[in-house]
Amino acid sequence: MNENSYPIINLEKITYSYPGGPPVINELDLKFYHGDRIGLIAPNGNGKTTLFHIIMGLLKPASGKIEIFGKSVREERDFLDIRRRIGLLFQDADDQLFSPTVLEDVAFGPLNLGRSKEEAIEISRKTLNFLGLAGFENKITFKLSGGEKRLVSFATVLAMEPEILLLDEPLTGLDNQTRGKIIDILLNLDISYILISHEIDFLAATTKQIYTMENGMILSDEKAYIHKHDHIHQFGTIPHKHM
Amino acid sequence: MISEPFAAGKSKIHQVDPRIKVVFATAYSFIVAFSTQFPALFTAVVLSFLMVCLTGLNLWAVAKRLVVVNGLILLLWLILPLTYNGDSLLHLGPITLSRPGVILSAQITLKSNAILLALIALISSMSLVTLGHALSRLKVPEKIVHLFLMTFRYVFVIENEYLRLVRAAKIRGFRPGTNIHTYKTYAYLIGMLFVRAAARAERVHQAMRCRGFKGKFYSLYRFPPKSINWVFSSVMTAFLIGLLYLEIVF
Numbered sequence: 001m002n003e004n005s006y007p008i009i010n011l012e013k014i015t016y017s018y019p020g021g022p023p024v025i026n027e028l029d030l031k032f033y034h035g036d037r038i039g040l041i042a043p044n045g046n047g048k049t050t051l052f053h054i055i056m057g058l059l060k061p062a063s064g065k066i067e068i069f070g071k072s073v074r075e076e077r078d079f080l081d082i083r084r085r086i087g088l089l090f091q092d093a094d095d096q097l098f099s100p101t102v103l104e105d106v107a108f109g110p111l112n113l114g115r116s117k118e119e120a121i122e123i124s125r126k127t128l129n130f131l132g133l134a135g136f137e138n139k140i141t142f143k144l145s146g147g148e149k150r151l152v153s154f155a156t157v158l159a160m161e162p163e164i165l166l167l168d169e170p171l172t173g174l175d176n177q178t179r180g181k182i183i184d185i186l187l188n189l190d191i192s193y194i195l196i197s198h199e200i201d202f203l204a205a206t207t208k209q210i211y212t213m214e215n216g217m218i219l220s221d222e223k224a225y226i227h228k229h230d231h232i233h234q235f236g237t238i239p240h241k242h243m
Numbered sequence: 244m245i246s247e248p249f250a251a252g253k254s255k256i257h258q259v260d261p262r263i264k265v266v267f268a269t270a271y272s273f274i275v276a277f278s279t280q281f282p283a284l285f286t287a288v289v290l291s292f293l294m295v296c297l298t299g300l301n302l303w304a305v306a307k308r309l310v311v312v313n314g315l316i317l318l319l320w321l322i323l324p325l326t327y328n329g330d331s332l333l334h335l336g337p338i339t340l341s342r343p344g345v346i347l348s349a350q351i352t353l354k355s356n357a358i359l360l361a362l363i364a365l366i367s368s369m370s371l372v373t374l375g376h377a378l379s380r381l382k383v384p385e386k387i388v389h390l391f392l393m394t395f396r397y398v399f400v401i402e403n404e405y406l407r408l409v410r411a412a413k414i415r416g417f418r419p420g421t422n423i424h425t426y427k428t429y430a431y432l433i434g435m436l437f438v439r440a441a442a443r444a445e446r447v448h449q450a451m452r453c454r455g456f457k458g459k460f461y462s463l464y465r466f467p468p469k470s471i472n473w474v475f476s477s478v479m480t481a482f483l484i485g486l487l488y489l490e491i492v493f
């Protein structure tokens with residue numbers, strides 16, 4: 001897959017079910033290497049968000065092994081370090097932005113990481129500028145438009161200077177202009193990421209591999225040969241139908 | 244939608260350190276609330292009105308707020324003079340107006356208006372966010388301040404969720420009436436609202452943990468020292484002493 005030989009995220013036989021429900025994640029394996037850009041496309045309810053939450057340690061799998069950055073992680077304590085190195089962009093920006101003003105929200109992460117106020121403000125301003133949000137510092141978060149909220153959420157994640165990004169449907173509900181902006185940002189970032197989206201074109205533009213999820217497992221392009229016949233298009237190894 | 248029409252402004256009062264405004268607004272309100280003498284109360288109304296003028300607020304918008312409160316006070320005027328025990332002031336046929344009742348109503352009217360005007364001038368002239376940070380600097384417990392700020396933040400989200408639920412009911416032909424079906428539907432709506440609010444709280448907490456939240460909040464707000472703070476404090480102290488003097492001497 002990539003230059004480095006060991007995966008920075010390595011999930012082995014992870015199983016998870018919500019209380020009283022069937023397994024949503026079932027013996028799932030995932031190897032994610034430095035420099036990878038993976039797209040994840042699957043119908044709603046197939047456990048994509050759940051998978052992200054397991055990687056962040058927000059949900060505890062019933063069984064299986066999680067190794068991140070070469071270390072096995074189990075306890076809440078182990079995940080504290082993981083969370084500063086992996087940034088998760090939530091599906092709903094209203095979950096992510098809880099501070100009244102934009103600057104406070106973006107500075108929240110850096111402050112938690114022990115930065116001084118001045119440093120936190122400096123980092124936040126830089127991040128906002130990078131995302132084209134200069135001048136948004138003192139805006140009230142809930143008065144932002146949907147697209148602005150998404151971009152500010154993105155800023156709150158980037159301000160933590162993560163090594164890996166997990167992006168949960170970053171384009172849903174956005175207008176074309178903001179979509180274009182997010183695609184540009186992703187292409188300009190030098191960072192590994194996993195991207196959940198329902199739009200194959202978006203994934204084709206921003207990722208190197210596209211996986212899908214089925215029955216609580218990830219099907220990568222090597223495994224998922226549902227069909228093989230004479231036509232050419234990108235990512236033809238993803239299960240799909242021609243009608 | 245809650246709006247903060249008075250928070251933006253460039254007047255001298257807007258520039259005063261919010262903490263000082265909170266302290267004086269509190270002290271002023273207490274003194275007015277405990278005053279009983281009419282000279283003191285009339286002076287308080289005038290002083291409060293002066294503060295509003297100094298804040299440069301739109302007097303029409305201020306008046307609209309006063310109308311709401313005075314509507315309630317009008318009810319007191321209808322009830323207290325007729326029901327309060329004491330010597331009578333006036334007989335209008337079968338109706339007797341009691342003197343203490345009228346005095347009490349007048350006191351309440353003056354006090355409410357004086358306090359309301361002062362709060363509009365001193366407290367509404369800052370955003371709720373600033374107020375939250377001022378409270379936290381005044382050593383109001385952090386949990387209360389954050390409860391206050393988070394409530395402010397999520398009231399809108401929850402309002403939107405409520406409107407979505409109502410819309411969902413409406414587009415399927417729901418018409419409220421006085422019947423079991425209506426009560427049941429409202430019970431479901433409110434129940435759903437609680438469930439969603441709880442789920443939302445859970446996700447917000449997860450998002451906070453993802454950003455390294457360990458139970459401590461940091462405030463970025465700074466309140467730099469300014470000369471206007473001293474001017475404001477001196478004037479307000481003079482007001483307070485003046486009111487106390489009027490209250491005690493008369």
Ligand SMILES: Nc1ncnc2c1ncn2[C@@H]1O[C@H](COP(=O)(O)OP(=O)(O)O)[C@@H](O)[C@H]1O
Pocket residue numbers: 018019021024042043044045046047048049050051
């Ligand atoms: N908090 C929860 N409690 C119970 N079941 C849940 C919860 N969140 C998700 N699920 C269930 O788990 C499955 C996968 O959900 P999710 O990971 O959100 O899917 P996706 O992100 O792929 O749409 C769905 O069937 C959903 O109903």
Ligand SMILES: [Mg+2]
Pocket residue numbers: 048049050091168
């Ligand atoms: Mg999802």
